[in-house]
Amino acid sequence: MPRARRPVPRLSATVICLNEAEKIRGCLESVRFCDEVVVVDSGSTDGTVEIARQLADVVIERDWPGYVAQQNFAKDQARGEWVLSIDADERVTPALAREIQQVLAREPAEDGFRITRHVHYLGRWIDHSGWYPEPRVRLFRRKKGRWEGVDPHYDVVVPGGVGRLGGEIVHYTYDDMADHVHTLNRFSSILAQEHHRRGRRFSWGSLLLRPPLEFLKKYVLKRGFLDGPQGFYVASLSAFYVFLKLAKLWELERVGPERPWHREGAGSGSRPPLRRDPGP
Numbered sequence: 387m388p389r390a391r392r393p394v395p396r397l398s399a400t401v402i403c404l405n406e407a408e409k410i411r412g413c414l415e416s417v418r419f420c421d422e423v424v425v426v427d428s429g430s431t432d433g434t435v436e437i438a439r440q441l442a443d444v445v446i447e448r449d450w451p452g453y454v455a456q457q458n459f460a461k462d463q464a465r466g467e468w469v470l471s472i473d474a475d476e477r478v479t480p481a482l483a484r485e486i487q488q489v490l491a492r493e494p495a496e497d498g499f500r501i502t503r504h505v506h507y508l509g510r511w512i513d514h515s516g517w518y519p520e521p522r523v524r525l526f527r528r529k530k531g532r533w534e535g536v537d538p539h540y541d542v543v544v545p546g547g548v549g550r551l552g553g554e555i556v557h558y559t560y561d562d563m564a565d566h567v568h569t570l571n572r573f574s575s576i577l578a579q580e581h582h583r584r585g586r587r588f589s590w591g592s593l594l595l596r597p598p599l600e601f602l603k604k605y606v607l608k609r610g611f612l613d614g615p616q617g618f619y620v621a622s623l624s625a626f627y628v629f630l631k632l633a634k635l636w637e638l639e640r641v642g643p644e645r646p647w648h649r650e651g652a653g654s655g656s657r658p659p660l661r662r663d664p665g666p
Contacts, residue, residue, distance in 0.1 A: 395421035397490060398466030398528070401442075402456045406474035407432040409558065414441040416477040419487065420470060426460040434474075454540045457533040469528045471542070475558050476503070482553025486525060489551065497546030498526035505557045508616050515610035515620040516603065521550055536580050538573045563619065570627045578634035588636040596632065601625035 399417035403410055403425060410425075414437075417423055423442040427435050428450040438445045446463060450456065461469055468490060472478060478486075482501065489499065500521035505512045512518055523531070523542040531544045560566040601621045604610045610617035 395464075395466035397468045397470060397486070398422040398424055398464035399470045399472060400424045400426070400457075400460040400464055401438075401472055401474055402426045402428070402460050403430065403434055403438070403474040404428045404450070405430045405432045405434055407434045407437060410434055410474045411437050411441065412477055413472060413474050414438065416479075416483070417470065417472060419478075419483045420466075422464060422466055424460055424464050426456060426463065428456065453537045454533050454535055457540065461528060461531070461533065464528055466528060468525060469531065470525050472524065472555065473557070477556045477558070479554055479556060482551065482555065485551050485553045489549075494549065495547060496549040497530040498523045498542060498544040498548045500548060500550045501525060501553065501555055502551075503555045503557045505559050507559050508563070508619065510614060510616045512613050512616060512620065514608055514612050515605075515617045516608040516624075517620065523548060524555065525551070536577070536584075538576050566619075566623055567626075570623060570630060574627055574630035574634055577631050578638060581631075581635055582638040586635065588632060588639055593629070593632045593636070597625040597629040600628045 397420045399420040399422070401410070401413060401417075401424070404427065406413075407430070414423060414425070418441075422444070424444040424446075425438040425442045426446045426448055427438065428448060435445060435447060444463060448456070448459065451459070457471065461471070470478070470486065501524045502519045502521045503517075505517045507517075523544065526542050526544050527546075530546060531542045533540050534543045535541055560569065601624065604624045605617065605621035610621045613620065
């Protein structure tokens with residue numbers, strides 16, 4: 387049964403999800419220290435909602451409007467002064483939970499805090515490759531923070547000072563390489579459609595140069611070679627993602643938005659996997 391609500395939640399955790407029955411229980415159990423847990427589901431068919439109702443205070447089923455819009459909707463449903471945003475495939479470590487409680491107890495002057503994610507990928511913790519450290523604002527004042535960006539890339543923007551916490555969110559990302567490739571395919575469709583809608587133009591120079599440069603950035607500059615074979619896969623698939631975005635933009639300019647992936651995989655009303663971004 388959901389916990390009894392406190393009259394005035396100090397800290398609300400928000401989760402947006404779709405078909406995450408295998409992972410959401412661990413996610414929600416890791417944020418039980420929060421005063422309120424809000425889950426917004428976009429049409430799960432695998433039992434995710436039933437699990438969420440056992441552990442969360444508020445569970446809302448809502449059609450998928452896009453990443454930025456869904457995150458802002460979840461934030462607006464929370465009642466806490468502070469919001470902790472977490473994905474269904476992530477966990478708040480006990481050390482981070484204690485740190486958050488201590489920070490809020492001292493009445494911080496900041497409007498938000500960046501938190502580092504540590505990604506578990508293909509059986510290994512990724513310590514480089516541009517995936518770590520990757521601090522993002524995840525804890526913020528509800529009335530000050532707002533999600534902004536271009537789907538599927540988005541972040542919290544706060545007007546005041548932003549601090550950084552020492553604890554980590556652990557991220558159990560893609561189940562396997564097929565899952566990774568599938569997500570990159572969907573995300574590249576979304577981003578190509580967004581760029582096309584905003585008037586961005588394809589160029590052959592970008593297609594020729596940006597994918598190999600992305601590989602070098604991840605594998606050499608970000609020291610992905612220290613992450614073993616997984617680091618090579620991260621760099622290679624990152625380059626492939628850049629290639630897909632640009633190639634699909636080329637396709638859009640030549641054949642228009644009538645292709646099936648344009649109708650089903652790229653619009654704001656579609657429901658792609660709810661990863662926070664096409665990286666970790």
